[in-house]
Amino acid sequence: ARLPELLRRMPKAELHIHIEGSLEPELIFELAQRNGVKLAYPGVEALRRAYAFTNLQSFLDIYYAGASVLLKEQDFYDMAWAYFERAAADHVVHAELFFDPQTHTARGVAMRTVIDGLHRACEDARARLGVDGSLILCFLRHLSEAEAFATLEEAMPFRDKFIGVGLDSSEVGHPPEKFAGVFERCRELGLHLVAHAGEEGPPAYVWTALDTLHVERIDHGVQSVKDPALMKRLAKDRIPLTVCPLSNLKLCVFPKLEDHNLKQLLDAGIVATVNSDDPAYFGGYMNDNFLQTFAATGMDARHAYQLAANSFEASFVDEAMKKKWR
Ligand code: HPA
Ligand code: ZN
Numbered sequence: 001a002r003l004p005e006l007l008r009r010m011p012k013a014e015l016h017i018h019i020e021g022s023l024e025p026e027l028i029f030e031l032a033q034r035n036g037v038k039l040a041y042p043g044v045e046a047l048r049r050a051y052a053f054t055n056l057q058s059f060l061d062i063y064y065a066g067a068s069v070l071l072k073e074q075d076f077y078d079m080a081w082a083y084f085e086r087a088a089a090d091h092v093v094h095a096e097l098f099f100d101p102q103t104h105t106a107r108g109v110a111m112r113t114v115i116d117g118l119h120r121a122c123e124d125a126r127a128r129l130g131v132d133g134s135l136i137l138c139f140l141r142h143l144s145e146a147e148a149f150a151t152l153e154e155a156m157p158f159r160d161k162f163i164g165v166g167l168d169s170s171e172v173g174h175p176p177e178k179f180a181g182v183f184e185r186c187r188e189l190g191l192h193l194v195a196h197a198g199e200e201g202p203p204a205y206v207w208t209a210l211d212t213l214h215v216e217r218i219d220h221g222v223q224s225v226k227d228p229a230l231m232k233r234l235a236k237d238r239i240p241l242t243v244c245p246l247s248n249l250k251l252c253v254f255p256k257l258e259d260h261n262l263k264q265l266l267d268a269g270i271v272a273t274v275n276s277d278d279p280a281y282f283g284g285y286m287n288d289n290f291l292q293t294f295a296a297t298g299m300d301a302r303h304a305y306q307l308a309a310n311s312f313e314a315s316f317v318d319e320a321m322k323k324k325w326r
Helices: 004-009 026-035 044-049 056-071 073-089 100-107 111-129 145-160 174-188 204-209 224-225 229-238 247-250 263-268 284-296 301-313 319-325
Strands: 012-019 091-098 132-140 164-168 191-196 218-219 241-242 271-276
Touching: 004 301, 012 218, 012 229, 012 241, 012 271, 012 284, 012 301, 026 056, 026 073, 026 111, 026 319, 044 100, 056 100, 073 091, 073 111, 091 111, 091 164, 100 111, 100 132, 100 145, 100 241, 111 132, 111 145, 132 145, 145 174, 164 174, 174 191, 174 204, 191 204, 204 218, 204 224, 204 229, 218 224, 224 241, 224 263, 241 263, 263 271, 263 284, 271 284, 271 301, 284 301, 301 319
Parallel strands: 012 091, 091 132, 132 164, 164 191, 191 218, 218 241, 241 271
Antiparallel strands: none
């Protein structure tokens, strides 16, 4: 079979998607109108033209502005449902969705509104699209640990509707260890733990995500190649990296897709996966990431098979389900 067709058609899991980053400009304007929210851009085209990023922060500023149109339970449902339709078209059979409750509760949106809307979309995706979805609550690392604790407390009435916690937003200057206490509490609660580390930040942040927060996966982690001892640790302990090639390209983590180190990570025996991160902002969903990255880096069918297998191994589904997928 031709490689592009294999990449498109193979069943895969997506483990690094910020659901607020799946909000397409068209839906942003539709929701703005529905909710009477004023935007700083006159229309879809002007907004899309603003998607020229130089680093993570330049993206985050516009990403939080886009999320300001989300007010009602139905808004969160519509956003997640649109993502699940795209996922199904890309043969994603399992997705673990990050969400940023603090972006919404800070604007007066209730935690229940956020979680109920997203969870209802997960239930409908399973029933109507055959896509298995679950939710991971992310703490914003530019805010304080006390605010993370308060957010966890607010979310506890809905504990059965999310499977884990993560750490996202501005990385440099906000190392994982800033959140040691709240992650310890989440661990006691039996939540799965992940954290963004080594996207723009140094290998030291990946080390402390592992050894201080005790995360099970690292989101991004591409800066790990700068530290040979860390590369050995990730491979030996089979710590997955949820890599997002088009995100790294658009946020100038790598100057060209040809320079991306995904192949190097795989060839070092690391459980790397391919993911879309914020597909509405970075120019591509799962299959766009697979196709463009393979075309640019000369990976082959064995890499494709490895990435699909890695995505299921790295997922938080139970072992019985993983056996079925193998
Ligand atoms: N990095 C950090 N925070 C984020 C990202 C990202 O790529 N996307 C959405 N929030
Ligand atoms: Zn991310």
